[in-house]
Amino acid sequence: MSVHASGSNEGAVLKRLSVPEFAARKGKEPLVCLTAYTMPMAQRLDSHVDLLMVGDSLGMVLYGFETTLPVTLEMMIQHGAAVVRGSKTSMVVVDMPFGSYQESPEQAFRSAARIMKETGCQAVKLEGGREMADTVAFLAKRGVPVMGHVGLTPQSVNTLGGFRARGRGDQEAATIVADAVAVAEAGAFSVVLEGVMEQIAQVVTARVTVPVIGIGASAACDGQVLVAEDILGLFSAFKPRFVKRYAELGNEIEEAAERYAKDVRARSFPGPENIFGAIKKHG
Ligand SMILES: Nc1nc(=O)c2c([nH]1)NC[C@@H]1CN(c3ccc(C(=O)N[C@@H](CCC(=O)O)C(=O)O)cc3)CN21
Numbered sequence: 001m002s003v004h005a006s007g008s009n010e011g012a013v014l015k016r017l018s019v020p021e022f023a024a025r026k027g028k029e030p031l032v033c034l035t036a037y038t039m040p041m042a043q044r045l046d047s048h049v050d051l052l053m054v055g056d057s058l059g060m061v062l063y064g065f066e067t068t069l070p071v072t073l074e075m076m077i078q079h080g081a082a083v084v085r086g087s088k089t090s091m092v093v094v095d096m097p098f099g100s101y102q103e104s105p106e107q108a109f110r111s112a113a114r115i116m117k118e119t120g121c122q123a124v125k126l127e128g129g130r131e132m133a134d135t136v137a138f139l140a141k142r143g144v145p146v147m148g149h150v151g152l153t154p155q156s157v158n159t160l161g162g163f164r165a166r167g168r169g170d171q172e173a174a175t176i177v178a179d180a181v182a183v184a185e186a187g188a189f190s191v192v193l194e195g196v197m198e199q200i201a202q203v204v205t206a207r208v209t210v211p212v213i214g215i216g217a218s219a220a221c222d223g224q225v226l227v228a229e230d231i232l233g234l235f236s237a238f239k240p241r242f243v244k245r246y247a248e249l250g251n252e253i254e255e256a257a258e259r260y261a262k263d264v265r266a267r268s269f270p271g272p273e274n275i276f277g278a279i280k281k282h283g
């Protein structure tokens with residue numbers, strides 16, 4: 001719909017939204033983010049969003065895993081490279097998968113460097129709060145822009161006991177605020193805030209100087225992100241409360257497959273226009 005107005009897009013060549021331009025949008029218009037895992041989806045979404053997030057949710061949405069834990073660095077790199085190839089103006093951020101960064105800042109840097117070298121993305125995202133602050137700082141100081149992710153952190157599903165809203169109760173709410181502040185102060189250029197009450201979102205958004213991107217965290221945030229397949233009706237294993245459906249493409253796929261099957265069975269497909277050199281029928 002629109003090419004990013006800020007920054008210096010001199011001449012006719014379109015440029016991607018940069019990390020500093022993204023960060024400078026806090027307090028201005030809301031930042032629009034969606035996940036993308038493939039080239040064709042990235043092509044369709046690119047001009048409508050500010051950021052394309054190659055989420056490790058692809059393990060659940062594309063591969064049918066029950067959690068994001070089995071996702072590998074290799075999978076994130078292949079999908080990340082495809083999304084970069086399919087987009088021109090959006091910033092592309094790739095999720096660091098479980099096990100690729102938690103061990104040490106050095107391990108995180110090695111993984112992040114591979115992601116950036118092999119995909120061409122602008123930044124990486126990793127889950128965690130205060131315990132990840134050193135890692136965020138280590139990467140940010142070495143040329144790896146980092147997006148934080150606090151609140152409902154799906155890679156901790158086994159510790160949390162499920163994909164449930166976080167921050168119910170004052171103690172847990174204070175923990176989430178402290179986590180967001182810690183990663184922002186460590187140098188994260190933005191923070192995803194997932195699955196928390198509006199009250200927490202409001203406090204976090206006011207308290208940190210970088211954009212807070214919400215998913216199930218109310219309109220108090222500086223921007224929103226959702227899984228593209230969720231809003232398009234292409235994923236039906238579960239539907240979090242925070243998802244709003246904007247299309248029912250899953251139904252359209254089924255209807256298309258049904259019509260095709262009917263045509264093949266009736267030999268009405270392929271027709272003359274779909275074949276190479278039809279046999280001349282003599283009347
Ligand atoms: N397709 C998809 N969309 C997502 O938003 C998403 C993923 N996959 N995979 C990674 C994580 C997992 N997420 C989830 C998964 C399930 C719920 C869910 O079912 N929530 C229920 C409440 C469950 C409870 O309280 O026990 C809800 O009603 O929102 C929420 C977030 C968010 N992320």
Ligand SMILES: CC(C)C(=O)C(=O)O
Nearest residue numbers: 035055056057192225
């Ligand atoms: C939705 C975003 C925040 C994410 O982490 C994912 O898709 O994996």
Ligand SMILES: [Mg+2]
Nearest residue numbers: 055056057095
């Ligand atoms: Mg993720």
